[in-house]
Amino acid sequence: MSISPAFLDELRNRVPVSRIVGRKVTWDLRRSNQAKGDWWAPCPFHGEKTASFHVDDQKGFYYCFGCHAKGDALSFLRDSDGLDFIEAVKVMAQEAGLPMPERDPAAAKRADRRSVLVDAMEAATRHYRMQLATGQGADARDYLARRGLDQAGIDRFELGFAADARQGLFTALRDKGIAQDVLDEAGLVIVPDDGGAPYDRFRGRIIFPIRDARGRVIAFGGRAMDPNARAKYLNSPETPLFDKGRNLYNIGPARTAVGKGVPLIVAEGYMDVIALALAGFEGAVAPLGTAITEDQLRLMWRISPEPVIMLDGDAAGQRAARRLIDLALPMAGPGQALRFAVLPAGHDPDDLLRAHGRGALQSVLSEARPLVDLLWEREIEGREFDSPERRATLDANLRKAIAQIPDEATRNHYATALRERRYALFGGRRGAGRLMPGPRERSGAQAGAPRAQTRATPLGQQDAGDVMLEVMALAICATYPGLAASVESRLELLAPADPDRAALCHDLLTGSDSAAGRAALARIMADRYVRATRLIREPGDADKAAAVLANILDKIEARRMEFSELSRAEAEIQGLVDEGLTWRMSESARARHRSERPEIEDTTDLNEDRDALSARLAAFFDKLPGKTRR
Structure with a gap:
């Protein structure tokens, strides 16, 4: 159905966002300014106590400063009530007192057909529930009782039973006037290809109705009573109502519970969800007989910014978690995180609850771990x-x-x-x-100290220029938060020789706060040259600070290249200095020259650097006993 932009604008003009949102939240009247249409409340999309959810009627938008949910009245209806676009427009039109635009005939026909299928599914639900109460359902009732379900729990989840009869449901619904083609399209019966009589899809199974976010029965799950059945669980096929990769079992009640502050728990199966919900963990859902899909993951994040994936502690549970890592990482970001709660080996939620009570399962939830933990363990295990x-x-x-x-x-x-x-x-x-x-690790040197055989030589000392560049780089990163992350790989290579400055460098990279790092920062900021630097004294121009930092790191890397070549020369010289060594020394000087004088070509200024390098080499060679120079 096509809705004109003009009609949508009229809806937004007539219905304030606060009227739609106000049905789901309690306004913080102390913070809100009703006269200006400025409203604040705890967010309905994630559990919180503070009023971080802002509604601006003048602009027609809402925004949560916690989970970053945002949109207009239509998007709120879609996200909070699980409505599709047309259904949200209908709600808004009713609020505004406007008639809906005429639908095109094809869309009207599809919508009417879906309504017929929904009616058939509701009729099937009633039939299955009645069958559970009959003599044929006695074994199923005994099984549910052994699993801890009383009649209240059975009624809450509308559990039923499909008798082991070939045409029990087909006959009952046909007698109620529901056509065979409707039963076939809804996935309730199977019509043989050879034209034989239709027969029931579910036979001899406990039935779990699957409702969508709006509460409509769209499919069934069936657990076999026969232990030798080919499939322990059987779900409805894909139909115009049901896409198993885009729905979750118990999604409607779980969304309501999560809105009241409970966690969204993703369990493995129907009985797990029922056991969790009856024990007070009402934000429980389950995928529908498959591994979690991308669409299901997005659906979870629409309900909660951090669902808890509850996994069995066996090998299958671990494999499921690792598959989910690769699915979730390309979608991860603010408001889209996962945590993993691993059950003791050999237990599912129902087992744990019955054996050890609610406290044991709460402990498992409280120890839920972030996705990064599972990624790390996957890469190092074994x-x-x-x-x-x-x-x-x-x-x-x-x-x-x-x-x-x-x-x-x-x-x-x-x-x-x-x-x-x-x-x-x-x-x-x-x-x-x-x-x-860092460079010292790659060269095999002892961390934090020069090699023993070079300790007494000029090559084993860090000169004042190196220290000052290092200090300025750290000072700029400390003054401009976030800058360290932009040069992370280069800052990792800095590897200061001073332990306190090394601790500060680590703190800047990891966002941590160590005593040694604080001490180093205090000394750096007390330095008169650092205090005299305008970028440090008067912080503000982040772009300029980034450019200066990049240049400082260029200089440090160039000086270290020269240092590395001199160290290599010390190790390699056995008698005569050949042309290859001289060439490497000159290339090192070129790199340093480019970092220190980037605007000058390799002309006379480079020759000055070469002269300086030659003097340093001469001083170095003079200290080597018994060596000759060519």
Whole structure:
């Protein structure tokens, strides 16, 4: 059905957003300004106590500062009530007192057909419920009683029973005037291809009605009473009403419960959901006989920004979790997170509740872990990292995984969390927490100190210029929050020799706060050269600070390149200095020159750098005993 923009604008003009939202929230009247159409309330989309949900009637929009939900009155109806677009427009039109535009004939026919199918599904639900109360349903009632369901629980979830008769439902509904083609299209019966008589899809099974977000029965799930049945659980097929990858069992009641502040718990099956809900965990849902799909994940996030995935502690549960990692990472971001609660091995929620009570399951929920934990465990489980190559493989796998995350801030936080876990895994060695090792690690040098054989030489000392550049880089990153994340890979390579400055560098990269880091920052900010720098003294121009920081890091890397070549020269010289060594020294000088004088070509200024380098080389060679120079 096509709705004109003019009609939608008229609806928005006639119906304030606050009138639609007000049915779902309690306004904070102390903070709201009713005269100006400015309203505040706790968010209806995620459990909270503070009024972070803002409605602006003048602009016609709402926005939550907690979960970042936003939109107009139509989108609120769709997200809060599970309505499709046309249904939301109908609600708004009724509020505004406007007649709906005429539908095109094809759309009207489809809508009318869906109504007929829904009526057939409701009739089937009543039939199955009556069958459970008969003598044929005695074994099913006994099974449900053993699972802890009393009559109140059976009625709440409208459980029924399909007798083991070939045409029990078909005959009952046909006698009520429901046509065979309707029963076939609704997935209630199977019509043989050879033209034989239709027969019931569900036979000898406990029946679980599956309702959509609006409360309409759209499908059934059936549990076999015969332990030798080919399929323990059987669901309705895909129909015009039912797409199993886009629905969740118990979604309507769970959404209402989550709106009151309870967590959204995603269990494995129907009985798990029923057991959880009856024990007071009313925000429970389940996928419909399949692994969680992308559409189901998006549906969960529309209900809660952080669903808890409840997994069995066995190998199958772990495999399901790992499949979900790759599905969720490309969709992760603010307001779209997951936590994982792992049940004790051999227990499902029903088992745990009956054996140990509600407190045991609450403990499992309270220990739910974030997605990043499962990603880390997947990459390290059963592996050893006793060589640079194996560690490099770990780094590559982690980088590949988090590269899927579209939101930059979330991606940076994942990188920080993984660095911390890597740091812990490798015994707290300096640099071990980096996804990319620093220059001292790559060269095999002892972290935090020069190599013993070069300690007494000029190459083993960090000159004042290096220290000042390092200090300025750290000062700029500390003064401009967020800047460190933009140069994360380069800042990782900084690896200050001073332990306190190293701690500060780690704090800036991970967002942590250590005593050593605070002490280093205090000393840096007390330095008279740092205090005299306008970018530090009068912070404000973040773009200029980023440019200056990039130039400082260029200079540090160029100086270290020169340092590395001199170190290599010290290690390689066995007698004569050849042309290859001289060429490498000159290339090192070129790199340093470009970083320090980027606007000048390689002309006389470079020759000055070469002269300075030659003087340093001469001083170095003079200190080597028994060496000759060519």
